[in-house]
Amino acid sequence: MTISPDSVVFWQWGWFSLNATIVFTWGVMALLTLISWLVTRRLSTGTNFSRWQNLLEVLVTGMRDQIRQISHQEPGRYLPFVGSLFLLIAMANLLNVVPGYMAPTGSLSTTTALAICVFVAVPLYGIVYEGPLTYLRHYIRPTWLMLPFNVIGEISRTIALAVRLYGNIMSGTVIVAILLSLTPYFFPVVMQLLGLLTGMIQAYIFAVLAMVYIASATSVRQGNRGSGNPPQSASEPQGEQHG
């Protein structure tokens, strides 16, 4: 019984092995891009438009609304990153119903890669949004004593992000595999359906958590702006002392 799609190798060339994870990820990417291209090739700006366009519009609008709700900011700059996370994971999990398909999200390599993307994106968004100094001051809040804990928290939540997704998807696959050998026919199907639900929920959780992390990194200035000027001016000399 193969647990990880990483171990299914199609082609090996030196140190690079083309395993099932990469191949199926390409498949998912191709499917998403193809659907998007087919639908957005002929977009209607009037009131008459196709069901597929409607589906995509609902999807995009829903994601934008979610981002807006979580971050209290305009979703424009976050949508490509967070939306793509959600779509990739959701599609990768959904295709589990296809026989012979192995979800790339069931590989710790994939989830780690996505978690690393979030890990990099959070400070990137923070720095781009409010400048490096203001962003780095994050880590010494409320006092500089908190610096190591903040750094540990940053790393641990990234690991948690990767392991959570991997564990859920992998466990689903494993449970179905075990049940198939114990009670075939009916019960595994139910578990498969449950696995679909879990997959969608995990996709949602992953995207929302990524958004929450990014929002927390970009909301410092936002928070100061909200509470007024005196606290900001009071904290600024203090920060410069330490810098």
Add this chain to the structure above:
Amino acid sequence: MTIDWVTVSAQIVNFLILVWLLKRFLYQPVIRAMDRREQRVSNRLNEAQEREQAAEDRARQFEKKSESLDRRRDEILNQAREDAAREKKQMLEDARAEVAGTRRHWQQQANAEKEEFLANLRHAAAEAIQAIARKGLRDLADAELEERIVHTFIERLKSLDADSRKALAQTAEPVRIASAFELDSGLRSRLTRAIHEQLAEQVEVEYRRSPELLGGIQLARGGRRLGWNLADYMEELEERVETAFSPAESTREED
């Protein structure tokens, strides 16, 4: 549970490519399409609002116009009513005036006819009475009556007031005595004597017969006259007849 770091890096690249692909093929076109649609819808809404505004304006204009038309109609109707009322009043007044004129004309005519009738009646009555009286007096006339007439005349001459006497006495013309009957010499001398006594001595007296004096005698000298005859009575009678008709006339007028 192993991490293949080559796969990890490949997946990172894959994910970044996917982000670019989806941005290029999904997010941008869909968002642009939705924005355009929103723009179009809001344009349409604005247009509709403008049209509605225009329609409302026009409706208000028409309402105003209709109100002014109503007002104008009322004005015209009122004008017409006033004109009609004035015309009616005018016509009534005209009719009343015409009736009054006709009535006045008729009354005038009636009065004229009445007066003519009365005059005729008076004239006829006077003539009849005169004729009767004349006939009666002619029948009665004899020496004694003539003597009485002369006597009465002389009495009147004697009882003349000073002014009349003076006026009669002052002219140089002869005294003319006219009588309805033939005076005999005895009566003439009595008269002449009375004249001489009363008016002046030596005055000439002419005698003449005048049948139109109804059974009487008249003295004329200059422009003055003095006499007694039945014609005076006849005139008085005529006056009485007229006054007898007049009250009846006035009472009828009052009705």
